[in-house]
Amino acid sequence: MAIELLNREVIPETNQAPASAPVSGDVFGRIGTLETRLARSEREIDAAQAVRYRVFVEEMHATLSPDAMRRRRDVDAFDAICDHLLVVDNAIEGDIEDQIVGTYRLLRQEVALANNGFYSASEFDIEPLLARHPDKQFMELGRSCVLPDYRTKRTVELLWQGNWAYSLKHGMNAMFGCASFPGVSPEEHAMALSFLHHTVSTKGDWAVSALPELYRPMDLMPMEDVNTRKALSLLPPLIKGYLRLGAMVGDGAVIDHAFNTTDVLIVLPIASISDRYISHFGADAGRFAS
Template sequence: MTVELLDRLENAKANRLAGEVDGRESDVFGRLGTLEVRLARNPSEVKASQAMRYRIFVEEMKARLPSEAMRLKLDFDAFDDICDHLLVLDRAIEGDPEDQIVGTYRLLRHEVALANSGFYSASEFSIEALLERHPEKRFMELGRSCVLPDYRTKRTVELLWQGNWAYSVRHNIDALFGCASFPGVQPEKHALALSFLAQNASAKDEWAVSARPELFRAMDLMPSEIVDARRAVASMPPLVKGYLRIGAMIGTGAVIDHAFNTTDVLIVLPLTSLSGRFLNYYGASGRFSS
């Protein structure tokens, strides 16, 4: 990556954090009632999203973060500084925008990852081969997704995906990937859901990707003849169900993340695989409101 391109990336980041949004490209990607999805506009909003992540990951899911993160009650790492932060806000909540954040995603574009320390998911999944098989494609990593308990509904998930889609259209992204989590560190407790994913939604051929060998945990834990599809899907976290609904595939093997107290799978989604229903609903331009 050239010095000129790196300078442009840094300038773009500075402008974004200063709230200097181009009038032709609003950072508001969609609305549903009082809910709005857009990018974080300043460091204060990023910090508020990190505080929300802390409440969910640590206080609810019992994650164990580094001591500084625990002291500050913020979920943060080096990737936060190079990612864009997608937010869902509820405008009906009184207060500043920082008080209105109810959901978030962390978005890392291919060229930004290559210019820095790579992709977060590479610590758990062997994504290098996937990238090498598609040198002409631009990837984006989705991470740190979470939603406040009272907002874990179809409407919020729809808005998060509207934001992901609109952002992908804007930046000419070809494929998405990222970790999705099941609660707890015992895959056997999710045997039905994991077996269904392994048997029915596995990424194959040019999109195949596996958990790193030293971390690999089998997902296909039950015979296919006793895996009930309806029960399996009903037992999945809402975001995993949302991924399946729009046509995502799942990598081979799960990974136990002891720090976050989760069982992780890898989502792989070529944007050409998006379901027709998704495109009809959101539109090819990425704009959406209701």
């Protein structure tokens, strides 16, 4: 699942994925006192898990394992194999635990396949998707969250600058991951889910579906009954932002009772990201790096 935090205009379509390029040091971007980079230590990962706990449990009422609830950390087995993208506010006095205001969890295909696979595979049947693209490298985005006071355009820009720079650095060809609607009743999101199903479903080589035993239909309304303007307004900001990049949505939703969400799978081939997005962040991921 992922907190819905993205709400900015980005883009549709280009024909080639940009070539891999180095970034400046280990900092992917800076805007004012904020910077985005990967976690450098177990201590910083622990701090990111504490931020996730504050958002997912205290704000969104997720239910974690007894140990995680006792420790007040959102933690699972995937944390050990993922890279943890951070947004840090250097203007905050104190230790790093106090300075981390946002995070994303990143998992490259080669790392996933050498360990426990992808987190999304617990909800969606992604193996056929990977098998149809043996020449491509995928990365999974997950556990995205930002503290309430920092849910601003510049924080989101830095998170995407970090994702973009990381994908270029590691030669990734596509991103995917779960994105969430609040609550566990898909019917409450009938218009938005139907809009996604009818307009941006994955097709052909990019087709992917929810696991059969978890599958919940998204085509809850015929397209002629869907008011496009209203449907767009009902989309969580993160999903709306992904669509502006050129993302597709897999077939079927999944109920995540632990996180109190209805999940869909976002699939974003990097070749689908438009030149305008690339020029905004820099073809070499360097616009905000220094």
